Amino acid sequence: MRLGIIGLAGSGKSTIFQALTGSKPEERIHKGHSVVTVRVPDPRVDVLKRLFKPDKTVYAQLEYILPYGKKAYKSDQQGDESLWNDVRPCDALVHVVRNFQQPGGEAPDPQADFLKLETDMIFADLVVVERRIERLDLDKKRGKEISAEEHRLLEESLRMLEDQRPLRDNPELANAEPLKGYTLISAKPVLVVFNNDDEDETRPTWDGLSEPYEPVVVRGKLEMELAELSPEEAADFLTAYHIKSSAMERVIQHSCDVLGLITFFTVIHKEVHAWMIPKGTAALDAAGVIHSDMRKGFIRAEVLVYDQLMPAGTYQQAKKEGKIRLEGRNYPVQDGDIVTFRFNV
Numbered sequence: 552m553r554l555g556i557i558g559l560a561g562s563g564k565s566t567i568f569q570a571l572t573g574s575k576p577e578e579r580i581h582k583g584h585s586v587v588t589v590r591v592p593d594p595r596v597d598v599l600k601r602l603f604k605p606d607k608t609v610y611a612q613l614e615y616i617l618p619y620g621k622k623a624y625k626s627d628q629q630g631d632e633s634l635w636n637d638v639r640p641c642d643a644l645v646h647v648v649r650n651f652q653q654p655g656g657e658a659p660d661p662q663a664d665f666l667k668l669e670t671d672m673i674f675a676d677l678v679v680v681e682r683r684i685e686r687l688d689l690d691k692k693r694g695k696e697i698s699a700e701e702h703r704l705l706e707e708s709l710r711m712l713e714d715q716r717p718l719r720d721n722p723e724l725a726n727a728e729p730l731k732g733y734t735l736i737s738a739k740p741v742l743v744v745f746n747n748d749d750e751d752e753t754r755p756t757w758d759g760l761s762e763p764y765e766p767v768v769v770r771g772k773l774e775m776e777l778a779e780l781s782p783e784e785a786a787d788f789l790t791a792y793h794i795k796s797s798a799m800e801r802v803i804q805h806s807c808d809v810l811g812l813i814t815f816f817t818v819i820h821k822e823v824h825a826w827m828i829p830k831g832t833a834a835l836d837a838a839g840v841i842h843s844d845m846r847k848g849f850i851r852a853e854v855l856v857y858d859q860l861m862p863a864g865t866y867q868q869a870k871k872e873g874k875i876r877l878e879g880r881n882y883p884v885q886d887g888d889i890v891t892f893r894f895n896v
């Protein structure tokens with residue numbers, strides 16, 4: 552899963568990238584963007600590792616990209632589609648909103664800044680949707696067969712966008728298969744990150760509607776400095792600034808949440824492995840995430856709930872106690888399941 556970092560100029564995107572990854576954006580250039588893969592911290596994996604003593608432990612991962620080298624997203628560039636194209640392949644967005652006093656400059660206005668970029672996103676989608684509707688109408692006039700379903704979804708999207716509402720507010724539209732190819736920006740889940748001053752731990756106040764869904768507050772500059780310290784040095788720092796978990800951990804955790812991801816585990820071939828899948832994924836498709844052969848030859852899934860492993864002490868003991876369930880291909884895998892797939896090759 553890949554998340555694109557966006558935000559108005561000077562909102563702290565580079566700073567947050569560095570806080571998140573421990574490296575400067577310019578040190579991580581890949582195909583014109585700053586790209587980094589981060590490990591999703593998960594104490595359950597640490598426990599499984601201690602218990603099974605595997606040769607190898609694989610944590611779940613997320614990828615963050617920061618479109619690089621552009622003075623991106625200035626208000627006077629509204630409607631410039633190229634600004635958005637960089638993040639079209641992303642599964643979700645991280646929207647960085649300035650909530651710190653610029654040195655010798657303007658006081659922050661996070662609500663106005665947030666709405667500015669929201670409007671920009673909506674406008675970018677509006678252009679794409681209008682163009683596509685025109686195209687379909689033209690095709691229809693020429694006697695070509697068009698998809699009525701696609702047309703209906705586009706019309707509905709158009710109405711929403713004209714009302715200044717992002718498509719993500721309507722899950723049916725945001726996830727509609729016929730619209731997937733258009734990679735509409737406002738349909739992507741968004742994690743809003745308020746970038747606060749060092750001394751400020753509070754979430755900015757908001758008046759009226761359009762409050763972002765479950766935002767995260769970070770102190771970007773502070774946490775960037777934190778990311779450079781050794782764990783011992785960082786510990787003192789965390790206490791002094793009342794930081795319970797690092798920005799990195801919180802942003803990563805919330806990234807998984809907005810993406811609607813859950814984690815299941817496998818313990819095979821001396822390897823403990825955490826896998827992330829969208830909530831509701833059936834066992835058959837979860838097997839496919841590991842290997843296409845597992846999906847093809849799927850027989851059943853043997854499931855042990857993580858919370859039942861600890862009281863039993865060992866996997867064998869849990870098995871003896873009858874804690875292992877057999878599930879079929881349609882079983883929706885749950886967060887924390889330890890799964891053994893049985894399959895034919």
Ligand SMILES: Nc1nc2c(ncn2[C@@H]2O[C@H](COP(=O)(O)OP(=O)(O)OP(=O)(O)O)[C@@H](O)[C@H]2O)c(=O)[nH]1
Nearest residue numbers: 560561562563564565566651746747748770771772
């Ligand atoms: N006080 C304070 N300053 C910050 C914070 N985050 C970023 N800054 C400062 O704000 C300025 C802009 O930060 P950047 O991280 O470069 O912002 P950006 O979004 O990458 O900017 P562009 O790439 O130009 O769009 C820099 O001078 C940072 O040091 C913060 O949390 N607190």
Ligand SMILES: [Mg+2]
Nearest residue numbers: 563564565566
């Ligand atoms: Mg930058």
